[in-house]
Amino acid sequence: MSSEVPDPHDVDAQSVETVRIEDEMEQSYIDYAMSVIAGRALPDVRDGLKPVHRRILYAMHELGVTSRSSHRKSSSIVGETMGDYHPHGDSAIYDTLVRMAQDFSMRYPLVDGQGNFGSMDGDPAAAPRYTEARMAAIAEELLEDIEKDTVDFVSNYDDRLQEPTVLPSSFPNLLVNGSSGIAVGMSTNIPPHNLGEVIDATVELIDNPEATVEDLMEHVKGPDFPTGANIVGRDAIYSAYATGRGRIRVRAEFEVEEWKANRERIVITELPYQANKARMVERIAEDVNEGVIEGISDLRDESDREGVRVVIECKRGANVDVVKNTLLENHLERTFGVINLALVDGQPRVLTLKETLEEYIAHRKEVVRRRSEYDLNEAEERAHILEGRLKALDNIDDVVDLIQDSEDRDAARAGLQTQFDFSEAQAAHIVRMQLGSLTSMESTEIKDEYEEVTAEIERLEAILASESALFDVIKDELLEIKDEYDDDRRTSILEDQGTVTHEDLIPQEDVFVVMTEDDYVKRMPIANFEAQGRGGKGIIGADVKDGDRVTTVFRANTHDYLLCFTNHGQVYQLKTYEIPEMGRTARGKSAVNILDLDPGENITAIVDTDAFGEDEYVTMVTRNGYVKRTAGSTFDNILSTGIIAASLEEGDELVDVDVTDGSKDLVIATEQGMTIRFDEEEVRAMGRNARGVNGIKLQEGDAVAGLASTDEDDDRALLTVTRNGYGKRTLLSAYRTQSRYGKGLIDIKTNERNGPVAAVKAVTEADELVMMSERGQIMRTRASEISTVGRNTMGVTLMDVDSSDAVASVDVIPEGVSDLEEPESGQE
Template structure:
């Protein structure tokens, strides 16, 4: 066989002996865990002790070793990056330069650790200039992180190629993790720690030193919340409290801006942290162009070196509040997700505020202890040398003779140590027992140090060193003294570097809702029998004198009729009561806004009404907000009346809930908000009315039917209920189907017992028709009357004649043949009209 032939393969021999069998899933799992931990500990997460990731720590240490301090001249960034990469961080120059640049950005770091010179980027997202164009040096506050690193205060480890040593962590004279914050994404986890005010954090740390049992709430008396370098406002405090108590929270940050209605613009002066200004302006412009935001005429960026100034110029007549809310919803408010995750003993942990400060304090105690031990060793060594010098000075003649008569330096040192004897002819020399260090020092002494002044200085220095030794021993033996040193040093840093808070707190009024994006205005809402619904601005219908035909209010399809009309604000929450005894809840702005000549849209997606179900009454929830002692008083066609506390209507489902129980053939006719302290007036279709004390009707639940309110004759039925407050209301206003109406003084309706026949309210006949509505009114009220065909008439109640009860009234709205009044609503005029209303009232009173 040829000698070149391959050796026969033998299992278990040679390289095969080194092969180990392993399950692939176990190997993959362990390899991934090793990789994940490498990323977590070596790249992405900061250390709780100094608040730095390895790349930042190595940059600062490389600058320190190269002498690039705050007192030196600036050094080219490329030089710093090169030394960092070559000696400590072999992961590419771009990653190192990005970290260096961020430490120099005053809009990224609350207290920048690098003093940069040149273009290091901007809030517009502009990248830093190339590293060959920029220069940097350490900021003064960065040197506080490295202070005393040469005194064995922290552990060192070999760098990546074992040529040099690098610190595992920096001494960190202040809690940098909270002060400057940190962010990073590791494998399966991330951290996002906001920056804080240095003075507040130090005050909280001192509080924890003095009171180790302090709670998170106690520490929050000092740390109010994050303090972002870009300022802006934190909305509310609840999220901040949660973040400090649990280590996680979502903090809403809102831009600082002011609305100048005189100049018709909105000026933005501070942006949420890490918001890109250029992209913000671009997004606003896009939303203006696509119609998402309305009312903006122009956008200008007037920012300069002094700060941010973005001017949003409004169109003439635009609602500034609506535009402001639109900007808030889409652009001027962001969420900072706090994840206080850091490395503790090499393991990632989510920390509360107290735990973060406690971990820092443990580190700082270790640093100060190790520094004190180092300084104690140095002081004891110096004291030992000084003791030798003092002893030598006391025996200077013999010491000098011993050294002069020695054959060599080594012999002199040996003689001083007492290891040999030096012979002198004229006298016997004293023997000494100096230590080796003392002997070395004495032999190296200069003759000038033998003067009396030098001796005095040595004695003074020795006393000072002894005092220093005593102090260091005190610090090392007493934990309270060690904490006092830490506290003192922290307060010195606070005095040197602390500044005022930049980020303010504003009240949390809730997130911007769709309601905030809708201008608040009064509108007229029309509902038809076939469930078409719409809203129109109130000023679409100007007030007219009584007797007119009004104007078209809706375009009805063939066979459809108007069922109800009412006036409300776009921001009102309304309760819609139907003839079937159900109640629904809906915001007015959810009703589509359309023109007078539009038909409206199907209400099926807003109110789930059954066939034949119509809205018969509407109650504005602004009348009952925070009023637990008020009631909803309901009347039915068959004469029943019921009071139910408003508390029973707090949770109304989208499909509605039962408002009252109804007998077969009965329907809910009207609903009124009452307070239990005034009389009620019930009106019937045939012109009867009854007034009685509200207490005659006991409060009941929603599922109750109620009690008899009025005895009805023949086919008569109730059409309305109103509360009587003689200090607030002046008249009872009655409107009939054929468009007639009248005002009658409330005093003409004498109180009587419930379930009576009542008194004549209005004469009804073929001319004026049956009663369709009754309300109590006062000066300044406007009456809205809508016919079945869709005509709307608006008129001041003062235009309707005041007459007695037993009369037919006057024409309020002229009706076409076959048309009749479908719905009536009374609306109080706006405050802007109050003076005119009062003038009219005074004139009427004079007449």
């Protein structure tokens, strides 16, 4: 016999049901999700509240903690709410109460808080035992007439009390105060709006049910955040209102002030909604310390109870526009993602602006109808009683005698009903009447009240009989609330000037770009280099490493798009600001980090795309004397890996590039001092993959040094510079036109003193020249410093080049672009 004692709780199940576990899990998850969606996370479209908000306000209403009462300890309000309506923990209730009291979280706070309720710096509120609260006046408008059977009630969690399923909501709170929440598989993020604008749009929709979103936006300009700031662009607002979803850019309000000589500061006075001010200041400071933001000397938060004030002082000479744009890109602008998701008949729906207001109007229509029915019943009951009192007054002696002769109240009520045909309610009221109410003055007051009640019945019946009359009541009440609580819009709307791009953070300035044979590259402000007289030595412009040498220097604006042609016949597109800015003595950065260059490939010519016009050509010349023209439009879209500009035969290299228009003469110069001039039409336009045609017949050991273009009316001179620093200017008219592929004419003597030709350029007297040596010396001077002489001459000293150095590159800054003062003589 077993000694085990049976467990009294271990009983056989009455029924066993077999289910698939995936089906059970699916249904259980759906039940859980809907519980979260409807019971916690999403607001009701009618009153704009989640259950916890609604229960807090209703608990305060029941406690009598209104705007006219004294403040009550927050812990008391939280306790009553938790004990009677919301048994989900005090911290969740208190956090909600705190948010409803924060004027930086709610556009129109629903709770009037007293004590520490947190700050924009992310500081938490004090414990509920230290703070006090009461309803704000506007919150009472949400509960107005709740006792008149305007909304449905359900049992609370323990069936002791009744709570409302929704509040009457005398204004469209969902749009006015917005809402945010994360449910299961969905979220809502509705921005707050200006009360007056929303009410005007609601009235407009009542008057014109066919109104479009555009019509409603005549009233609702856009979200109106409690922290002010600016919304950038109207298209995103329209998208959010028309579809229920959108991404709105919100930008801080700030201004640039001059506060000392040559110094400016940026003062931030309004922040984007839900921004943490302290964290923002901390991150700006981190970026300043790490060099992400340059030009800031001091940063401090001067905010107080009056408002936000963050001061950012700029260094002397700093470009405040760059500082401002960097701050905008990283700190002062954020995106508010609008998801207008709310519960409609208990189901989540994404709503447009019009649909949101339609749902509110339908709710308000039902509230006013039910309230009118309630008031009508009350008025009819009162009129019925007054009719009995008047009838009793008309028969006062008989009524008094009957009551006196009755044994008790019940007998008196029965006698009145039988003898005078009073209803039960009238008879009961007459029996309770005091003798003092039988005076003639009291009789007059009863008649006056009866007339008032009768008029009220007629008014209520008219409202219930006519939809237009009912809508008039809704509109009048909305406009009364607008008159009481409306205020000025806080958030401004700016026209969209485009997003802040990296380019906006770079000041527009002219720079020198230096490239070396080993593909090191950098840019330097032109202002770092002053003018010198002809024959100067220049100053250090780059510190090249042993075995490397400078190959190219050119002027560009930081915002220019550049076409970089290489010796391998490839072309790359580059924005000047993408080249790192470095000091004069810096070596530069390897170009392979900027351009996808092959080993041994280096840049030999640069074309600024601003030089392109319609029907223009990129004309190229190779070291072996080939020349080709390709339409400029061919280079519009260039891959990051580059594209072919010209096909080269083995051993050949691309040397120089110029932009022509089909009507020019081409001038090709060689290292041994020969030049040839011919009509560019002798070179037919061809595709990028073509090699080109012969341009000049080279002598043994010679190679092409450069290319220039001219025309018959050109009064410019051809500047020729040799590698040993000598050069000359000769009028282009001195070079007669020949047929393509000739030997050409002697341009300059390339003896031991001069060395081979390094570059040729077409210049005017007012142009500026920039010469750079292989060892990194750079010099600026005017073309007018160089004498104009004939062909086949020696030239004069242009740049004092050491015996171990040589001129590597020459660039021309055209007249009107150069900022050179009168040149100084001597060397530096």
